[in-house]
Each structure stands twice: as structure tokens, then as C-alpha cells.
Amino acid sequence: MPETVHHRGLDAQGYIEREGSLGRIPHAFRPVVAAARDRLIDLYGGRLNSAYLYGSIPRGTARVGRSDLDLLVVTRQEPTEKDRAEARNLGEALDKEFPEIDGVGTLVYGRARLLSEPETYDLGWFVACLCTPLLGEDLAEDLPRYRPDSQLARETNGDLALLLPRWRERIATAEDTDEARRPLVRYMSRHLVRTGFTLVMPCWNGWTSDLQEMAKAFAAYYPERAEALRRAAECGYDPMGDAGVLRSYVDDLGPWLAKEYARVHGVKAPRPDDIA
CATH class of the missing domain: 1.20.120 (Four Helix Bundle (Hemerythrin (Met), subunit A))
Known part of the structure; x- marks a missing residue:
């Protein structure tokens, strides 16, 4: 078997580093990100706890006309069908309006679910390591560090x-x-x-x-x-x-x-x- 070696993606202590940042968003995608941010505030108002980007856009590797916009919406309470429907409608509207993206994928979860013990090494890790804060509270502050184990x-x-x-x-x-x-x-x-x-x-x-x-x-x-x-x-x-x-x-x-x-x-x- 190949030898175990240190690879990129880990910090000096061997923890997975958070990927992506708002500063890495390619210029062509900044208008759609700005529109998504503003419309999330309008749609969810006080129900919104946080919103994140993930995927190729915050990593800076998105391709114009080929990459999708990936969003995570975190509601203060467990999301309702209305919350999910609004996310779908928002995604469809953004996809039609901005030819730079090829589809929108939006996940909607409640704050308590993301911070729950059963999700610590699944959705919690996803938030802490793969999601870039866009709006509101950053739940990563209440989550552990993760190793690739x-x-x-x-x-x-x-x-x-x-x-x-x-x-x-x-x-x-x-x-x-x-x-x-x-x-x-x-x-x-x-x-x-x-x-x-x-x-x-x-x-x-x-x-x-x-x-x-x-x-x-x-x-x-x-x-x-x-x-x-x-x-x-x-x-x-x-x-x-x-x-x-x-x-x-x-x-x-x-x-x-x-x-x-x-x-x-x-x-x-x-x-x-x-x-x-």
C-alpha cells in the first residue's frame, strides 16, 4: 500500500482546514452571490440564522456557464415546507436570471440539527470545513476541529x-x-x-x-x-x-x-x- 504522507488541505496540527472564502469568488460570480445574499434576507427575515456558500464558487474554481451555485440556509427553528419551497423558488429565479451559473442547489437545515451530536461528524463537519459564511452566525465556532480519520x-x-x-x-x-x-x-x-x-x-x-x-x-x-x-x-x-x-x-x-x-x-x- 502507498505510504501515508502529509497532503494539502491540513493545517500544521493535522486538522482539515476550512476551504473557500468570499475573497476567492471569481469576479463573474459576484453579482449572483450578492443577489442571493440580499434575497435570502428578504425571504427569511428573522427566521434566518445563517447562510453559507459551498462548492466551486467560494473555492475560486467555478467555470462560467458550467458551475452551479451551492447554498446552505440555516433557519433558527426546524425548517418548514414553506422554508424549503422558498429556497427552491429562489434557486430557480437565480438560475434563470444569471447565465453565469448552471443551476442552484440549496440545502435548508435548522440550527439545532446542524449542532446536534449525531451530526457532529457529518453536517457539522460540512459546515465547519466545506462552507463559507455568507450571512449571520458562523456555527463553526461551536463545532470541533476535524482530522481525516x-x-x-x-x-x-x-x-x-x-x-x-x-x-x-x-x-x-x-x-x-x-x-x-x-x-x-x-x-x-x-x-x-x-x-x-x-x-x-x-x-x-x-x-x-x-x-x-x-x-x-x-x-x-x-x-x-x-x-x-x-x-x-x-x-x-x-x-x-x-x-x-x-x-x-x-x-x-x-x-x-x-x-x-x-x-x-x-x-x-x-x-x-x-x-x-
């Missing part, structure tokens, strides 16, 4: 076996068009690459959000599956609505990865309202 691997991506039946249902019910399948290819490709990376993350001893670097790290430990994950990384960046790709994910790569993940790290602790 097996516990983190298990609690972030150790639920793939649970997700696969839901993915099959989403594929089966999607419209039979490339346009309808393309978002599924992008989402599932990225999820599988990240799962493959966190499978080897404790040995690789570092963190990255770059899909190609994730696939390369994985390849050093599982060369027999390297090509499949490399192709998934390509689809994560440039998805095509290929039904065959989706079938391979739920019939081959996904089941293998779920089984190997459970063998190496165990299974993620169940959540009462897990959704894919």
Missing part, C-alpha cells in the same frame, strides 16, 4: 448502500431525455467520487474537493477500480445524460463501493429522516 469517513459517506435503492427509483422515474438525466449524472458522479475518496482518505491523510485529485488518490489504493472513478470524476465536471452511465453506477460501481466502504469503515449511524 475513519470516524469522519464513516459518518460522511458510510450510507451509500441506503442511497442506492433511492437512486434507482430516481433513475427509473426520470424523463427519458438527456436533459433530464444530466443532473442525475452530475450528482451521482460527484457523490461516488467523494465516497471513493473518503474511503481512502485516512490513508491518504489529507483533504481535497477536487474531483480529479480525489480520483487520483483513490487510484493509488484501488487500481482495479481507478478507471471507473476517473470517468465518474469527468462526468462530475462535464455530465452527459447517458442512461448507461447511470446504470453502471447503481449496478456495478455503487454496490461495490458500498460493500468495500462498510468493510473498511463500517456503516454510518442511521438518521431518523435520511433523504438522498
